[in-house]
Amino acid sequence: MKKIQLGNNGPLVSKLGLGCMRMSSVWGSKAQDETESIATIQAALDNGINFLNTGDFYGAGHNELLVGKAIKGRRDDAFISVKFGAIFHNGQWLGLDLRPMAIKNFINYSLVRLGIDNIDLYQPCRMDGSVPVEDIIGTVADLVKEGKVRHIGVSEITAEQLRAANNAYPISALEIGYSLADRQIEADLLPTAKELGISVVAFANTAEGLLTGDMKAPLAADDYHNHFSRFQGDNLVKNLEKVEVLKSIAADKGVTPTQLAIAWVNLQGEHIMPLVSMSRRTRLPENIAAMNITFSDSEWETLNREFAPGAILGGTYLQR
Secondary structure (H helix, E strand, O other): OOEEEOOOOOOEEEOOEEEOHHHOOOOOOOOOOHHHHHHHHHHHHHOOOOEEEEEOOHHHHHHHHHHHHHHOOOHHHOEEEEEEOEEEEOOEEEEEOOOHHHHHHHHHHHHHHHOOOOEEEEEEOOOOOOOOHHHHHHHHHHHHHHOOEEEEEEEOOOHHHHHHHHHHOOOOEEEEEOEOOEOHHHOOHHHHHHHHOOEEEEEOOOOOOHHHOOOOOOOOOOOHHHHOHHHOHHHHHHHHHHHHHHHHHHHHHOOOHHHHHHHHHHOOOOOEEEEEEOOOHHHHHHHHHHOOOOOOHHHHHHHHHHOOOOOOOOOOOOOO
């Protein structure tokens, strides 16, 4: 597995990251089979995927407990990334708590659940202006001095916030949604991250399933995708027409649309890591193989033309 350096003079981690969120109950979904989830994490480690992404609010701590079980006895094989700050009650989003006092409380629970002495990458899940960026990052910097955190990351923020965070303490990684269908960060946020030497951990490579090629209109009434404007009415119909282009190129290359979507993100730069969610070992070979896919000039031009910024209608970002 190829390596990527997180930030300037940062650690080397796998170019492909494993997102563990969907292994737990989030947004009303059912938790996956725990034995299979643990086996998937361990198989990922065996295949050189050492970047494991979790959050203290995924399944109310369940996800951290799961990751902790999977890495027991092989801590040095894993690079653990943890997000904090989101507050839920009975599965419902209540808001953010980014107060220094809360952060110092959150991390101790995370360390216990994970069964480790320090977290490799610790980051607020997003920022809402309730606490100054400098206070949030400064608090995590204090945790670095205490030895509880090794590197600091940020997630789902603006270019202005990224600069402020990096001025407070060197930021190693920016976690953000990025795909053929979601390219708005190319205008400002991605160039800022590159300028500052900050690596990008890119999640939602298939845009909540749109780019898998498996989606059909209309969706079932109880499908959670109906919450997003991208999958509603004519938006979905027109967006699926774009996906046909992806499916055609994939068929010609003998790969899946999902693999192409991951490959496109992977090839956006040496500093960009596709973060792929999977909860079954059977998904590993396909996702690993995607990292070796290349494109002809014609294929690259077609994808970037058909999926130009704004070409996909609607979004998948819920304002909370």
